[in-house]
Amino acid sequence: MNNIxxxxxxxxxxxxxxxxxxxxxxxxxxxxxxxxxxxxCGKTTTLRIIGGFLTPNSGxxxxxxxxxxxxxxxxxxxxxxxxxxxLFPHLNVFDNIAFGLRVQKLPEKEIIRRVGEMLELVNLxxxxxxxxxxxxxxxxxxxxxxxxLVNRPRxxxxxxxxxxxxxxxxxxxxxxxxxxxxxxxxxFVFVTHDQEEAxxxxxxxxxMKGGHIQQIGSPIDIYNEPVNSFVADFxxxxxxxxxxxxxxxxVEILGRRFECVDGGFGANEHVDVVIRPEDIKVSAxxxxxxxxxxxxxxxxxxxxxxxxxxxDGKWKIQSTKAVEPGQxxxxxxxxxxxxxxxxxxxxxx
Amino acid sequence: xxxxxGKIYIALVLMFLYIPIFVMIVFSFNTTKSRTVMSGFTFDWxxxxxxxxxxxSSLRNTIIIAVIASVLATVLGTFAAVGISRxxxxxxxxxxxxxxxxMINPDIxxxxxxxxxxxxFAARMNFEFGFVTLVIxxxxxxxxxxxxxVLPKLNQMDPNLHEAALDLGCSPMMAFRKVVLPEIMPGxxxxxxxxxxxxxxxxxxxxxxxxxxxxxxxITIYSMTRRKxxxxxxxxxxxIFIVVVIxxxxxxxxxxxxxxxxxxxxxxx
Amino acid sequence: MKGISSKAAAAPYxxxxxxxxxxxxxxxxxxxxxxxxxxxxxxxxxxxxQYSNIFIRSIWLAAISTVxxxxxxxxxxxxxxxxxxxxxxTMLMIVMLPMWMNFLLRTYxxxxxxxxxxxxxxxxxxxxxxxxxxxxxQGAVVLGMVYNYIPFMILPIYSVMVKIDKSVIEAARDxxxxxxNVLFRVILPLSFPGVASGITMVFxxxxxxxxxxxxxxxxxNLLVGDLIEMQFLGNSYNPNLGAAxxxxxxxxxxxxxxxMNQFGEDDTENDRVLM
Numbered sequence: 001m002n003n004i005x006x007x008x009x010x011x012x013x014x015x016x017x018x019x020x021x022x023x024x025x026x027x028x029x030x031x032x033x034x035x036x037x038x039x040x041c042g043k044t045t046t047l048r049i050i051g052g053f054l055t056p057n058s059g060x061x062x063x064x065x066x067x068x069x070x071x072x073x074x075x076x077x078x079x080x081x082x083x084x085x086x087l088f089p090h091l092n093v094f095d096n097i098a099f100g101l102r103v104q105k106l107p108e109k110e111i112i113r114r115v116g117e118m119l120e121l122v123n124l125x126x127x128x129x130x131x132x133x134x135x136x137x138x139x140x141x142x143x144x145x146x147x148x149l150v151n152r153p154r155x156x157x158x159x160x161x162x163x164x165x166x167x168x169x170x171x172x173x174x175x176x177x178x179x180x181x182x183x184x185x186x187x188f189v190f191v192t193h194d195q196e197e198a199x200x201x202x203x204x205x206x207x208m209k210g211g212h213i214q215q216i217g218s219p220i221d222i223y224n225e226p227v228n229s230f231v232a233d234f235x236x237x238x239x240x241x242x243x244x245x246x247x248x249x250x251v252e253i254l255g256r257r258f259e260c261v262d263g264g265f266g267a268n269e270h271v272d273v274v275i276r277p278e279d280i281k282v283s284a285x286x287x288x289x290x291x292x293x294x295x296x297x298x299x300x301x302x303x304x305x306x307x308x309x310x311x312d313g314k315w316k317i318q319s320t321k322a323v324e325p326g327q328x329x330x331x332x333x334x335x336x337x338x339x340x341x342x343x344x345x346x347x348x349x
Numbered sequence: 350x351x352x353x354x355g356k357i358y359i360a361l362v363l364m365f366l367y368i369p370i371f372v373m374i375v376f377s378f379n380t381t382k383s384r385t386v387m388s389g390f391t392f393d394w395x396x397x398x399x400x401x402x403x404x405x406s407s408l409r410n411t412i413i414i415a416v417i418a419s420v421l422a423t424v425l426g427t428f429a430a431v432g433i434s435r436x437x438x439x440x441x442x443x444x445x446x447x448x449x450x451x452m453i454n455p456d457i458x459x460x461x462x463x464x465x466x467x468x469x470f471a472a473r474m475n476f477e478f479g480f481v482t483l484v485i486x487x488x489x490x491x492x493x494x495x496x497x498x499v500l501p502k503l504n505q506m507d508p509n510l511h512e513a514a515l516d517l518g519c520s521p522m523m524a525f526r527k528v529v530l531p532e533i534m535p536g537x538x539x540x541x542x543x544x545x546x547x548x549x550x551x552x553x554x555x556x557x558x559x560x561x562x563x564x565x566x567x568i569t570i571y572s573m574t575r576r577k578x579x580x581x582x583x584x585x586x587x588x589i590f591i592v593v594v595i596x597x598x599x600x601x602x603x604x605x606x607x608x609x610x611x612x613x614x615x616x617x618x
Numbered sequence: 619m620k621g622i623s624s625k626a627a628a629a630p631y632x633x634x635x636x637x638x639x640x641x642x643x644x645x646x647x648x649x650x651x652x653x654x655x656x657x658x659x660x661x662x663x664x665x666x667x668q669y670s671n672i673f674i675r676s677i678w679l680a681a682i683s684t685v686x687x688x689x690x691x692x693x694x695x696x697x698x699x700x701x702x703x704x705x706x707x708t709m710l711m712i713v714m715l716p717m718w719m720n721f722l723l724r725t726y727x728x729x730x731x732x733x734x735x736x737x738x739x740x741x742x743x744x745x746x747x748x749x750x751x752x753x754x755x756q757g758a759v760v761l762g763m764v765y766n767y768i769p770f771m772i773l774p775i776y777s778v779m780v781k782i783d784k785s786v787i788e789a790a791r792d793x794x795x796x797x798x799n800v801l802f803r804v805i806l807p808l809s810f811p812g813v814a815s816g817i818t819m820v821f822x823x824x825x826x827x828x829x830x831x832x833x834x835x836x837x838x839n840l841l842v843g844d845l846i847e848m849q850f851l852g853n854s855y856n857p858n859l860g861a862a863x864x865x866x867x868x869x870x871x872x873x874x875x876x877x878m879n880q881f882g883e884d885d886t887e888n889d890r891v892l893m
Binding site for chain 2: 052074079082087100103
């Protein structure tokens with residue numbers, strides 16, 4: 001697959017603060033790519049650069065092999081679904097969707113046909129004459145998507161489009177968006193701070209923090225092989241402890257040595273070790289190298305979530321069996337469940 | 350008891366506000382020039398009023414100046430508001446503060462200061478006080494009202510709307526025309542209407558910036574009140590009062606209907 | 619963000635503002651500090667001092683009018699804000715309606731009522747009273763100011779009062795306030811911004827008027843406005859002195875407004891737009 005958009009060494013500064021710091025990113029044609037990160041990480045800024053609403057202080061934006069860094073938004077074959085939809089309140093549903101086509105001065109017949117197609121795609125047939133102010137959040141969302149897609153962009157940018165919806169509607173729209181992306185065969189660049197949303201919808205996830213890209217990969221890679229403790233912690237819940245590599249495939253944490261599957265670190269190199277709560281197995285204290293006292297147990301539906309006090313640290317464990325608070329338990333994990341990663345410059349947790 | 354006292358109080362204030370107007374209306378139909386005794390009913394003063402060339406020509410002047418000044422002020426002010434709303438905090442603050450000067454400053458100082466400017470230029474560029482100076486003066490005190498009406502609308506507007514229009518292929522100018530302008534239209538309109546009102550009503554600034562050639566209605570009224578008693582003024586007041594009442598009642602009906610429509614719309618939701 | 623911007627849209631206005639707002643005010647200051655030949659002088663300002671009695675009279679009459687406006691307008695606004703929404707808008711329209719008539723006409727109407735042979739004296743004559751000298755007195759000037767400018771007091775106070783959250787008043791009652799307590803402890807402090815902007819909106823035109831004093835005060839009750847007008851359009855043409863008087867007036871008003879702004883900062887702008 002070809003790259004449709006490439007960002008090269010993009011830096012954006014605002015009031016002497018670096019919002020983006022030399023970002024490099026390749027977006028492949030027809031993929032669903034998600035920019036994921038906490039607020040202020042630069043994900044929306046990256047989107048605005050691709051959309052043309054912002055010119056970077058340095059760096060290049062390449063679209064389909066041509067540099068478009070200084071091309072204004074209205075000359076780019078890219079459309080955006082805005083965070084709060086930004087529907088035009090003075091126009092009805094039909095006129096909102098037809099807006100871009102009317103700007104292009106297409107014949108009215110063609111406009112009616114293409115708007116009709118879009119209404120069908122987003123399931124809003126019969127809503128043509130409605131005022132957009134009287135639609136529900138989900139319907140407004142659909143109009144916003146139709147309004148962007150009717151222009152047949154090569155690339156659709158979505159800026160936290162589901163942020164304003166309630167949970168149930170959100171789940172529905174996730175599936176809906178994925179379906180639309182598949183059937184239109186265009187590239188979606190999706191911005192969100194919701195890791196679950198990112199993992200369920202994307203082909204590729206870009207985890208960002210502080211104006212830097214932390215990791216780019218498929219959802220499975222990102223979840224299973226986070227490159228650092230930030231990614232591990234941001235993607236799903238994690239127990240992160242400091243440790244040191246003894247040698248390849250052996251790590252020491254909390255004064256105990258464990259077998260692991262990672263290698264390639266220096267001897268005695270300090271590392272972060274990430275263990276997912278669902279990977280910790282509860283056992284009798286005598287059967288485990290690591291023991292702790294259960295502090296609290298909460299029923300979460302599919303499993304119990306327990307907070308365990310072990311070696312002066314709190315551990316989160318998910319288990320299908322409940323253990324009464326106050327009891328001592330053993331904690332065991334398989335070698336492949338210990339994720340070893342280089343220490344981040346700043347220490348977390 | 351408290352309620353009755355309240356009603357009496359409101360009635361007294363309203364009496365105070367309306368008695369002078371009522372007196373003028375009554376005596377506009379008086380056959381004699383007396384302002385104390387009604388001696389008979391007549392429409393003579395109205396006929397005299399409409400045959401008074403000075404009053405009619407200054408009325409024409411007033412309307413022409415008000416319309417021209419308000420249209421220009423609305424265009425100037427709307428663009429100004431768009432520009433101001435995109436400025437950084439400090440320049441925006443400085444400019445809005447200067448803009449409010451004509452609104453807070455006493456009219457007489459606005460009038461006098463403009464007169465000084467016009468005198469300065471008249472001496473050097475050889476032009477006379479009159480139509481042009483009046484229009485400039487009116488635009489100057491109208492623009493702030495346009496800006497102050499449009500700015501809040503721009504601030505309320507979703508900043509993404511403009512970007513959405515650019516995203517869908519509009520050039521910046523087209524985006525302004527197709528998206529921003531319809532959004533801020535209520536503010537533009539009320540700014541325009543305020544400008545018309547202030548322009549029609551202005552006496553003080555016009556007094557200092559008009560020449561002998563073009564007088565506005567308030568200036569004519571002023572010179573009439575300086576001279577002897579003239580019941581034509583009563584007739585004029587009556588007509589203006591009736592026009593004002595009609596305009597306000599219509600405006601009130603329209604706004605209440607709009608309110609009803611929107612509240613019904615919300616109920617349908 | 620720097621994005622696509624069109625600050626340039628303000629450029630024509632900025633030029634306009636500079637030429638027709640800023641430069642004229644600078645010219646007032648320039649004339650105030652120069653003589654006919656354009657040389658720097660403080661004589662004009664020194665000459666203003668000889669009119670201090672007129673300044674004091676203007677401030678005094680404007681202050682009395684402002685207080686009377688406040689005393690009348692405050693209870694009225696309070697009652698208005700308590701009415702049903704529909705009655706409220708109708709009542710407000712009725713109260714504001716006279717303001718839409720040209721103020722020369724309104725002031726002229728009072729001339730007819732207050733004159734020696736005017737309506738009021740005729741009426742009093744039926745009871746064997748008078749005739750009193752009502753017109754061409756300071757009382758008539760104050761009356762004219764109150765009549766003309768009271769809407770500027772009602773509107774800001776009213777618009778602040780309708781914005782007071784009714785639940786705040788209920789909370790005060792819940793906490794043991796009776797009506798008087800509610801008024802003094804809740805409504806009064808909350809309506810202060812409206813009162814402050816009402817005071818400036820009445821005081822500024824009142825102190826600078828020359829119509830009301832001329833029409834209702836006769837020749838004997840000159841105000842600062844008359845003084846300025848005389849220097850520019852009257853017999854004693856002297857723009858330098860006129861500019862100096864204007865300059866002093868602006869300084870006085872600036873001081874008063876700075877004090878008033880301490881109270882009403884956040885609401886003054888809204889009210890101005892409302893009117």
